[in-house]
Amino acid sequence: MAEHETDDIPLAGRVREKLVERKQDWAREGRLLTGTTADPSRQRLPPGQTLVRDWPVLDLGVQPDVAREKFRLRVEGLVENPLRLDWEGFLALPQEEQVCDIHCVTQWSRYDNRFAGVKARALLALARPKPEARFVVLHGYDGYTTNLPLGEFDAPDAMLAHSWEGRPLTRQHGGPVRVVVPRLYFWKSAKWVTRIELRAEDQPGFWEVRGYHNHGDPWLEERYG
Numbered sequence: 001m002a003e004h005e006t007d008d009i010p011l012a013g014r015v016r017e018k019l020v021e022r023k024q025d026w027a028r029e030g031r032l033l034t035g036t037t038a039d040p041s042r043q044r045l046p047p048g049q050t051l052v053r054d055w056p057v058l059d060l061g062v063q064p065d066v067a068r069e070k071f072r073l074r075v076e077g078l079v080e081n082p083l084r085l086d087w088e089g090f091l092a093l094p095q096e097e098q099v100c101d102i103h104c105v106t107q108w109s110r111y112d113n114r115f116a117g118v119k120a121r122a123l124l125a126l127a128r129p130k131p132e133a134r135f136v137v138l139h140g141y142d143g144y145t146t147n148l149p150l151g152e153f154d155a156p157d158a159m160l161a162h163s164w165e166g167r168p169l170t171r172q173h174g175g176p177v178r179v180v181v182p183r184l185y186f187w188k189s190a191k192w193v194t195r196i197e198l199r200a201e202d203q204p205g206f207w208e209v210r211g212y213h214n215h216g217d218p219w220l221e222e223r224y225g
């Protein structure tokens, strides 16, 4: 991350090492694995998940305080047209709404989340990935990273959300802007996103190097691997 962009973003809290260790243990133990898969056209809840009504907060313990005036979003790497957007630039892109379900690998699922923001596809269409671009790494202001195949980020329901249920996304849920990739476990949906990097080679992110699945499809129960 370019230092000049993150220097003046206050980071409250510290990385909760104990929590990180516990989640690594879960991956080693294969916690919650049912050993089954499911078909999303036949059931709504993926295998091993439990439905919740509230919206849990999960992160490393560091919640960046990103003022809208300081927000920057870059799309770079293997793209023909690197983007560097500020808040106004981001809001000037076509705005869309969608309702989707969330599935977190720590077992909870939450139905019918109404997000508003910019479709990942719209951003990619502007940035124009080069033919050799095949993977995406998402970078948060907290230093978090997660990786996914370009095809998953280019899915019609992948978005960069700034609102939830008609209100600005709160800081604890990754505001001002977070990624939402509903087809994958929620750790792939980077909060406080600031940089989207397109690459030829894959690069496992924070949880992916700590025992979590490189792909993370809840219907295939790709929790660990």
Ligand SMILES: Nc1nc2c(c(=O)[nH]1)N[C@H]1C(S)=C(S)[C@@H](COP(=O)(O)O)O[C@H]1N2
Pocket: 055, 056, 057, 058, 059, 060, 061, 104, 105, 139, 140, 141, 142, 143, 144, 172, 173, 174, 186, 187, 188, 189, 190, 191, 192, 193
């Ligand atoms: N930048 C950032 N994004 C992140 C995380 C994080 O620690 N930092 N945690 C991930 C995990 S493990 C989950 S389950 C979801 C949780 O999002 P929520 O707190 O809005 O429920 O954010 C994901 N995105």
Ligand SMILES: [Mo]
Pocket: 058, 104, 105, 106, 186, 187
């Ligand atoms: Mo998570």
